[in-house]
Amino acid sequence: MSRVYNFSAGPAVLPEAVLQEAADEMLDYQGTGMSVMEMSHRSESFQQILDTAEADLRELMNIPENYKVLFLQGGASLQFAMIPMNLMKNRTADFILTGQWSKKAWKEAGKYGKANVIASSEDRTFSYIPDCSDLPVSKDADYVYICENNTIYGTKFKELPNTKGKTLVADVSSCFLSEPVDVSKYGIIFAGAQKNMAPAGLTVAIVREDLADHELPCTPLMMNYKTMIDKDSMYNTPPCWCIYMLGLTLDWVEEQGGVAGMEKLRDLRSSMLYDTLDNSKLFKCHAEKGSRSGMNVTFRTGNEELDAKFVSEATAAGFVNLKGHRKVGGMRASIYNAMPVEGVEKLCDFIKEFDKNNG
Ligand SMILES: *Cc1c(COP(=O)(O)O)cnc(C)c1O
Numbered sequence: 001m002s003r004v005y006n007f008s009a010g011p012a013v014l015p016e017a018v019l020q021e022a023a024d025e026m027l028d029y030q031g032t033g034m035s036v037m038e039m040s041h042r043s044e045s046f047q048q049i050l051d052t053a054e055a056d057l058r059e060l061m062n063i064p065e066n067y068k069v070l071f072l073q074g075g076a077s078l079q080f081a082m083i084p085m086n087l088m089k090n091r092t093a094d095f096i097l098t099g100q101w102s103k104k105a106w107k108e109a110g111k112y113g114k115a116n117v118i119a120s121s122e123d124r125t126f127s128y129i130p131d132c133s134d135l136p137v138s139k140d141a142d143y144v145y146i147c148e149n150n151t152i153y154g155t156k157f158k159e160l161p162n163t164k165g166k167t168l169v170a171d172v173s174s175c176f177l178s179e180p181v182d183v184s185k186y187g188i189i190f191a192g193a194q195k196n197m198a199p200a201g202l203t204v205a206i207v208r209e210d211l212a213d214h215e216l217p218c219t220p221l222m223m224n225y226k227t228m229i230d231k232d233s234m235y236n237t238p239p240c241w242c243i244y245m246l247g248l249t250l251d252w253v254e255e256q257g258g259v260a261g262m263e264k265l266r267d268l269r270s271s272m273l274y275d276t277l278d279n280s281k282l283f284k285c286h287a288e289k290g291s292r293s294g295m296n297v298t299f300r301t302g303n304e305e306l307d308a309k310f311v312s313e314a315t316a317a318g319f320v321n322l323k324g325h326r327k328v329g330g331m332r333a334s335i336y337n338a339m340p341v342e343g344v345e346k347l348c349d350f351i352k353e354f355d356k357n358n359g
Helices: 016-024 044-061 075-087 100-109 225-230 240-255 258-278 304-316 341-358
Strands: 067-072 092-097 114-120 144-147 168-171 188-192 203-208 296-300 331-334
Touching (some): 044 067, 067 225, 075 188
Parallel strands (some): 092 144
Antiparallel strands (some): 067 203
8 A cells, every 4th residue: 555645625635544444444334234335324323423423523613502513415615505595684795705716605696696795805816815804894794705715726814804793604615623713703614524524525514503594485495504404414315424434534633632733733734835935946835925824835936837847746756636726827735634744744855855956
């Protein structure tokens, strides 16, 4: 067996211990004689898997009582429609555009009501987070929407926007469980699992209870938060295998010191990488200082041929999936929770060597 250092933006690296445990339990889950994949979602064993995953997530994130944890399908992208359908009572919402994902959410919301852009960083290719301390928040806005960590551009909100009392909704797909957060500052937090939690196919949404049950009349049953709240995410068959894998990952996060432990590792990995890039002759980071993500690091040489050479030599050396998103070009190293510190150390050595040989 030979495992590479996988810098993919998603689906992404999972902790090796989690994969090993899943492998060990693959054919016979704890004496049931079957795989979790083969198990009825109404069985006692699966109910326990789901309940434990929820309880562990609640404990890790310190989720208040009045928030529901939902295990959904359709990816983070389905939330782009589900959120306006459930929250747009006044048919108005405000958006802060910091990249492709918030733009997609904004376009989708526009189908259900007035979707206002109250700030944007598109003028400089989404390389920064705008000042959100005093924005023209709409008086009748049902919510203010952000994408907290911008996977494609490599930026992150270091401070939450001042929503002037309006409900904050945040896409945290690529920074979930990477630092302690105060859940009570949000109305809804949601994340696709494939970046920092589990295999693709599961979306976790943490929804303040009072926000449900006000959906637009056109809302499909399956897209109504109330449906899923009333049935504890089991109105229909949930993504059982992904929920099981999430449970294993949550145990792993707990063993590493919880979200505070994840934050420490994040800062260690990302400062090492940014320092190496900032001190190089060849490489420039896309994200401006002060807005840089600790999960997705975007950089380039400014010469497309040299970028391609870097990616191909890195791949040959066992550092894979470093090609940047087509919107930004250059390179992107996604260094999620499960990326070993050693992987980043070795990548830094590789960058220094490449810089010396090509600078
Ligand atoms: C990957 C990603 C998405 C899209 O997730 P899907 O699960 O593929 O719909 C949305 N938002 C952010 C921030 C992402 O990183």
